[in-house]
Amino acid sequence: MAARRTDAAMALAGAAGSLLVSWLQGANKLVRSGGDSDSLMRLVQVRDLLAGQGWFDLVQLRMGLEPGFELHWSRLVDAPIAILIAAIEEITGDGPGSEAIAAYLWPGLLLALSLYFTARASRTMGGAQAAFPAVVLALAALHFMGIFVPGSFDHHNVQLALVLGMASALLGRPGSAGGAVSGTLAALSLAVGMETAPLVAAGAAALALCFLVSGHMERLTAAGFGLGFAAAAFIVTLVTLPPREWASVECDAWSGAQAGTAILTGLGLAACALVPALCATARRRAFALASLGAVTLVVALVAFPACLADPYASLDPLLKRYWLDWVSEAQGVLSLFAGKPGEAAGYFATPVLALAFLAWCAVSDPASRRNALVLGAMIACAAAVSLWQVRGAIFSVALAAIPLAALIARARALSVVRGGSVFTLLLVFAWLVSFNVVWNMGAARLADLLSKAPPAANAAAGGDCNAATDYTLLSGLSPATVLVISNLGAAVLANTDHRVLAGPYHRNVEGNLAALRALASPPEAARSMAAEFEIDLVAHCPGNDETRTLSEAFPSGLLAALSNGQPPDWLQPIESGQASNLEIFRVVRGH
Numbered sequence: 001m002a003a004r005r006t007d008a009a010m011a012l013a014g015a016a017g018s019l020l021v022s023w024l025q026g027a028n029k030l031v032r033s034g035g036d037s038d039s040l041m042r043l044v045q046v047r048d049l050l051a052g053q054g055w056f057d058l059v060q061l062r063m064g065l066e067p068g069f070e071l072h073w074s075r076l077v078d079a080p081i082a083i084l085i086a087a088i089e090e091i092t093g094d095g096p097g098s099e100a101i102a103a104y105l106w107p108g109l110l111l112a113l114s115l116y117f118t119a120r121a122s123r124t125m126g127g128a129q130a131a132f133p134a135v136v137l138a139l140a141a142l143h144f145m146g147i148f149v150p151g152s153f154d155h156h157n158v159q160l161a162l163v164l165g166m167a168s169a170l171l172g173r174p175g176s177a178g179g180a181v182s183g184t185l186a187a188l189s190l191a192v193g194m195e196t197a198p199l200v201a202a203g204a205a206a207l208a209l210c211f212l213v214s215g216h217m218e219r220l221t222a223a224g225f226g227l228g229f230a231a232a233a234f235i236v237t238l239v240t241l242p243p244r245e246w247a248s249v250e251c252d253a254w255s256g257a258q259a260g261t262a263i264l265t266g267l268g269l270a271a272c273a274l275v276p277a278l279c280a281t282a283r284r285r286a287f288a289l290a291s292l293g294a295v296t297l298v299v300a301l302v303a304f305p306a307c308l309a310d311p312y313a314s315l316d317p318l319l320k321r322y323w324l325d326w327v328s329e330a331q332g333v334l335s336l337f338a339g340k341p342g343e344a345a346g347y348f349a350t351p352v353l354a355l356a357f358l359a360w361c362a363v364s365d366p367a368s369r370r371n372a373l374v375l376g377a378m379i380a381c382a383a384a385v386s387l388w389q390v391r392g393a394i395f396s397v398a399l400a401a402i403p404l405a406a407l408i409a410r411a412r413a414l415s416v417v418r419g420g421s422v423f424t425l426l427l428v429f430a431w432l433v434s435f436n437v438v439w440n441m442g443a444a445r446l447a448d449l450l451s452k453a454p455p456a457a458n459a460a461a462g463g464d465c466n467a468a469t470d471y472t473l474l475s476g477l478s479p480a481t482v483l484v485i486s487n488l489g490a491a492v493l494a495n496t497d498h499r500v501l502a503g504p505y506h507r508n509v510e511g512n513l514a515a516l517r518a519l520a521s522p523p524e525a526a527r528s529m530a531a532e533f534e535i536d537l538v539a540h541c542p543g544n545d546e547t548r549t550l551s552e553a554f555p556s557g558l559l560a561a562l563s564n565g566q567p568p569d570w571l572q573p574i575e576s577g578q579a580s581n582l583e584i585f586r587v588v589r590g591h
Contacts, residue, residue, distance in 0.1 A: 003123060007131055011115035014139040015108045021143070022150050023104075029151030030103050030494075032467045036146075037490035037504050042153035043099065044493045045073065046082045056242045062499035063489060064511030065533070072253035072507060074192050075240055077155045081106055103151040110157045111148040115139060117164035118401055124171045125371055126406025129413065133434070134405035141350075141397050141436050155192050156394055162189035163199055163395055167378060167402070170203060170225075171371045174217055179207075179224025186225075187232035187262055191240065191254045199395055202381035204229075204269070206374040211273060212285050214370070223273035230266025233259050251307035252506070261299060268292040319512055336390065342444025347393035349439035351383040354400035357407050375402060397436050404434040463543025463581045470541075471495035473576040474584055480536035485519065485559075486512055487546040488582075492539065501533060520554035523561055523568035530570075530587050538562075538571055540583040 022028070029039050045060070055075060061068040084106060088098035115135050122134030142148055147157045162185045169182035186203065189196040207225055211218040237246060237259040249257040269292065272278050278288040300308060336344035355376055362372040379399045385392030411430035415423040432438050465488055474482070475496040482498045489503030502508070502515035518529040529535075540562040541547055551560040561567060562583070571585035 003128065003131075004120075007116055007119035007123070007135075010119060010132065010135045011112045014115045014135050015112035015148075018111060018139060018143045018148060019104055019108050019150060027149050028100075028103060029149055029153075030100065030468065031151070033151070033491060034146070034149075035464070035466055035487065036152070036154060037487065038154040038156075039152050040494035041071075041490040041503065041505075042073070042077065042081070042155070044490065045071065046078050046085065046153070049075070049078050049082050050086060056240075060493075062493050063503045063505075064501065064508045065514060069505075069508045069511065071505065072250070073155065074254060076188070076192055076236070077153075077158050081153055103153075107148040107150060107152040107157055110161045111142060113161045114142060114148075114157075114164050114398065117161070117168040118398070118405075121164070121168040121171050121375075121402045122405040122409075124168075125368070125375070125402055126409040130405040130409035133408040133431075134401055137401040137404055137408075137434050138398060141401060144437055144440075145394060145397070147394060156195075156391065159189050159192050159196050160394055160398055162186075162192065163196055163378075164398060166200070166203060167375060167399060170207060170221075170374050171402075174221045176220040176224035179221035179226075180228035181224075183225035183228030183230075183266065184232040187229050187236060187266075190258060190262065191233075191236040194252060194254070194258070195391060196395075198381050198385050198392075199378055202377040203374060204265075206377035208269065208289050210370050210373065211279075212282065212289060215279065215282065215285065218370075219273045219279060223270045226266040226269030226271075226273065228266075230263045230270070233262035233266065249304045249307070251304065257304045257307065260303070261296060264299065265292065265296050268295070318516060319509065340444075341447040342440045342442075345443030346436045346440030347386060347390060347397060348383065349443075350400040350404060350434060350436045351379050351386075351393075351396040353433060354379055354403045355383070357403050361403075361406075372403075375399065379403075400436075401434075408434060463541070465541035465544055465582045466491065467581070468495050470580055470582040472578065473574065473580055474498065474537070474539060474582065477537065477574070477584075481534055482537045482539050483515060483518055483530065483533075483535045484539040485541065485544060485546045485550070486515065487544055488539065488541060498537070501535070516550075519550060519559040520557040522556050523558050523570075526558040527568065527570050531589075536587055538585040538587065540585065541581060542583070543581055 026032075027034075029036050030043070033040055041060075044062075045058075048060075049055075058071045058073065058075070059068045060071055063069065081102065085098045085102045088101050088105075089095055092098055092101075115138055118134045118138040119131040122130040142160075146152075147154065147160065166182045166185040166189065169178045169185065172178040182203070186196075186200045190200055204225065207218070207222055211222040236254065237256070240254060241248070241256070241259075246256045246259070248255040251257075269289075272285065272288040272292060277284070279285050336347070358372040358376040358379070361368045362376070379396055382392045382396035382399060386396055408427070408430045411423075411427040415427045471491065474492065477496075477498075479497040479499070482492055482496075482500050484492055484500055484502065486502035486504050489500040492498055492500050493503075500515075501511040501518075503511070505512075514529070514533055518526045518533070518535070521529065530538075538558075540559070542563055547559060547563060550557070551563040554560060558568070562571075562585075567573065567585060570588050572588050574584040574586055576584075
């Protein structure tokens, strides 16, 4: 109990320190989003929920073609944020102020949870001396990763906290309680977003392998995981899906397909672990687990084969080229090495080092083999996902802090026992290589030294229209439909009462295509589209990367004309008398 209190105190102190640094730096995504459209859109969804939108109604009415489009996000994230904002407003009586306070409290609480789970898991892996290094390493990685910056209402920080909790419970003492907690958190992470599906599958597969090999020792853990996973999947389905959608199939969100598969596999794993006829011998366990895997695969192939394919295969080629290929989190880590070697090294180096240490532990220490297998499977899976989409690195870097803290603890023990400068240097070296920010800075500096080209100027600095103040003029205008690049769609919704066509969401295909074609078409053709889609205002941000990219790709288009300072005569500039990075034009009808 004392260890738990110590870990909780370190986690709270670390989270408070991170928020304090962010406050001193003026980092707040509600003030300056940094391009995090998802956090702004989440806040819009929460506001809609508080304003009376139905619990099961996820349609965003102010984005896309009329009457809007349905987001694939979960109310499981909207609900606690809404409750927090409502509770603060009840106390303070200040609506905007309650959002500002929640902007700090929500990511702070999630960061504290993440640090706590990391410390607990590191104690299991490396003993009491690993807890403090784990908090330090995780805090450094997560702070600079930016997913816990004030105003981070996006769901990735929720998923990370749940995955770290799942890993911590799996690494604990074998038993039904730890297994049930792990299975419950695994199912919740899937309900929040399907990005964690590979991680959950890797952790469950590693646990199943441990059960196959060790039998009775892992029996209760496997049973607890299966029952917790199935029960949580069932409850989540009741809470988040209306009865008419219990048999639905959605590949990008929690639906009847995911719920049915989760309940099937969870109960199946529990049966494999609890039924004596299925678990008495290694051969029987192997047959039972193989049969469960085969049944699950057949169900997936028959019931929802499309979900096993490339999720973006059917995306319009125009959107893929001029939207998806420019979304940073949809790119792989390897693709970053050419343009951002420091960022790529920061994402990949510590997970690889962690996997190497876990492999050494598995070979040299039979007592740690089980936990090395479970944690190694999850880190390897997250690292593999990051090769395809960089969002996987959020999980691999955070999970890597657990074994690397154990590495530092071992180096410290050697330094204490052996003494001398050599082992002291070894401890310092262990600390340095365990910080992903060291790899980031080192690789970036090396790339600069090897490159003959001068460093590129950041043309968008201060002019990318990611600040809330850029929308002051627009917010004062009567609600209308605004034509704007997809990067800024969520910002318009969060800072004004207007609606937009485009936003960086793959379900908004028609709205994104309409906006892209209007901006890329010659001004006269764009004029007809503006009438067709009832566009009243056009917002132009010269310093945004998307603006420059589309202007260069379509030099005769409307966006290029605006960027060249040559607006067509059917667009009337709206002046405010105040400096702003966002230019606003009113569509003149019948001109």
